[in-house]
Amino acid sequence: MSTSKWTPEEQKKIRLFKEPYDIQLFLDRVPYNPVGECRSPRKVLADQKAHCFEGALFAASMLRALGHKPLIVDMAAENDDDHVIAVFRQDEYWGAIAKSNTTALRYREPVYRSLRELIMSYFDFYFNTLGEKSLRSYSRPVNLARFDRTGWETSDEDLEFIGDHLYKIPHIKVAGEAQIRQLKKVEKFLMDAVFMGADEEGLFKAKE
Numbered sequence: 001m002s003t004s005k006w007t008p009e010e011q012k013k014i015r016l017f018k019e020p021y022d023i024q025l026f027l028d029r030v031p032y033n034p035v036g037e038c039r040s041p042r043k044v045l046a047d048q049k050a051h052c053f054e055g056a057l058f059a060a061s062m063l064r065a066l067g068h069k070p071l072i073v074d075m076a077a078e079n080d081d082d083h084v085i086a087v088f089r090q091d092e093y094w095g096a097i098a099k100s101n102t103t104a105l106r107y108r109e110p111v112y113r114s115l116r117e118l119i120m121s122y123f124d125f126y127f128n129t130l131g132e133k134s135l136r137s138y139s140r141p142v143n144l145a146r147f148d149r150t151g152w153e154t155s156d157e158d159l160e161f162i163g164d165h166l167y168k169i170p171h172i173k174v175a176g177e178a179q180i181r182q183l184k185k186v187e188k189f190l191m192d193a194v195f196m197g198a199d200e201e202g203l204f205k206a207k208e
Helices: 006-012 020-029 040-047 052-065 115-120 144-152 160-168 177-183 188-194
Strands: 070-076 083-090 093-097 108-112 135-139 170-173
Touching: 006 040, 006 177, 020 052, 020 083, 020 093, 040 052, 052 070, 052 083, 052 093, 070 160, 083 108, 083 135, 093 115, 108 115, 115 135, 144 160
Parallel strands: none
Antiparallel strands: 070 083, 070 135, 083 093, 093 108, 135 170
């Protein structure tokens, strides 16, 4: 961890993250941010709130402090919000950390042999408020070190330009069109479990 960009007080807080799951526990504790903004990891650490994009940037920054590359992956959806996760590798296996307004699109243990395998672990739990399974594609991991010149980890500026980059890069489809047409709607009991405790203001309102 570079000591130049974080204050001594911030460094004390960051050192509390001993492993990736500690980062997930922090994101699970803080409230969901329903506002359409994108604050830096410094702001998330100070304000104790985050939405999925802010959570992914924060997790990537904290993973970097643990010696991992600051990697994020964009998951693109139809008639639903996209989801951004921070990914890491442990013993050659992929895991993920994420902030979500739902209960099931969060942490993944580092047991997945490929990035696709990791992404597909989210598929059946990624659905909109109508119960439609909505995940359609995902990006390759983006190393946020490419944005270091902007000071993204500690900036006071909005970081939406990173989101703009995610929209522009190629995405890999998770299923063919025929498969998508045959998808079944999610049962109510699973919808209730996944949307339990969701911030209504932050939920994407699917179009019927």
